[in-house]
Amino acid sequence: MKFPNKVNLYEVGPRDGLQNEKDIIPTEIKIKLINKLINCNFKAIEIGSFVSPRWVPQMADSDIIMDKINRKKLISLPVLTPNLKGLQKAIEKKVDTVCVFITASESFSKKNTNCSVSESIKRVEGVIREAKKNNIKVRGYLSCVLGCPYEGKVSYKKTADLSRFLIEQGCYQISLGDTIGCGTPLEAVKLFEAVSKTVNIESLAAHFHDTYGQALSNIYAVLQMGVQTLDTSISGLGGCPYAKGATGNVATEDVLYMLNGMGISTGVKLEKILEVSKYINRYLNRMPSSRVAMANFNK
Ligand code: HMG
Ligand code: MG
Secondary structure, eight states: OOOOSBOEEEEOIIIIITTTOSSOOOHHHHHHHHHHHHTTTOSEEOOEEOSOTTTOGGGTTHHHHHHHSOOOTTSBOOEEOOSHHHHHHHHHTTOSEEEEEEESOHHHHHHHHSSOHHHHHHHHHHHHHHHHHTTOEEEEEEEOTTOBTTTBSOOHHHHHHHHHHHHHHTOSEEEEEETTOOOOHHHHHHHHHHHTTTSOGGGEEEEEBOTTSOHHHHHHHHHTTTOOEEEEBGGGOOOOTTSTTOOOBOBHHHHHHHHHHTTOBOSOOHHHHHHHHHHHHHHHTSOOSOHHHHHTTTO
């Protein structure tokens, strides 16, 4: 078994974590959460989305947040930009990285971005081109890679082709999203095998939601293949508003605990993460879905 010595944790809590919260969270709370995460030494924290506020009301204040957080040069603070309107805002706010998101599932594409897969390809082509002109890095997401809430199985080959397309357009990394957290380890391995035929494994990130409790096992499996970037969400918050029943990403605390136990370094300290986890759960008035946070809750 061969594991990497080092892994990048890409924190998605402020975006993927909070976007699914029904009650609007005050902007000040989101800013405090992000500032606390910034102090945890992540290399990248996805802070929000420049999407239509009618589609995702919780993310309507992402531009204000971008103005008010303690931005630091060495920490990348990406936002989601589904179209040129979102990208325009990213340019105005001097965002360093934007994320585009597509999927091989026709139904999910329609539900999530109101367009067909081929229309989404044209849309993101424009976004990537303009981003590059403005020296903004672009990260690409592929959703529903291990299953779609509307169509069931999604072709790995189609996901691989779209991943290659995004890399050819200029994305620096492709994050493979198990949006509804239905995948199991051998499926995850087959998917990463299929995609790594067309995209270097070092350019792939794993984005596992934990709906069926499989995320840590999936991560353990793909780490052995050379995956070096893992998307995680503080306290396991989140889900996608257009994937009914999907719960949060794998919890940052749980992944960090496992990586620490395996001697894989991340530069992030578990004690600090646990404090941030406590902060957001106190605000939300709920117990964390992270097992590691639960084990430490009353300490
Ligand atoms: P549409 O309704 O077809 O857009 O939505 P439109 O161009 O017809 O515009 C409709 C209205 O939205 C207009 O306003 C636009 O100005 C406004 P009106 O004139 O009616 O007042 N609008 C915007 N406002 C602010 N920012 C924008 C923007 N664009 C349009 N960027 C659209 C198409 C793509 C905009 C919409 O479907 C959308 O915003 N979708 C985003 C959905 C989303 O954020 N989903 C969750 C994130 S993806 C995810 O969670 C998966 C991931 O985690 C990986 C995984 O787990 O798989 C990444
Ligand atoms: Mg997600």
